[in-house]
Amino acid sequence: MFARVTETNGMVHWINLNHVRELIVKPGKHGQPTTTEVCIDNQFVAKVFRVTEPPEQILGQVGA
Secondary structure, three states: OEEEEEEOOOOEEEEEHHHEEEEEEEOOOOOOOOEEEEEEEOOOOEEEEEEOOOHHHHHHOOOO
């Protein structure tokens, strides 16, 4: 199961939802938009993506 996410810099990634450890909502400060941190953790990589999509939209792609 993969989901398409867009980083705050505009770069698009396909992430494997089986490797997502947690989704953290980060409220925007000083007029910045709210972002979501996607924490990926598997045998080969540990990475955090700061993306523009809310968690509901990311997880909603599972059945689509």
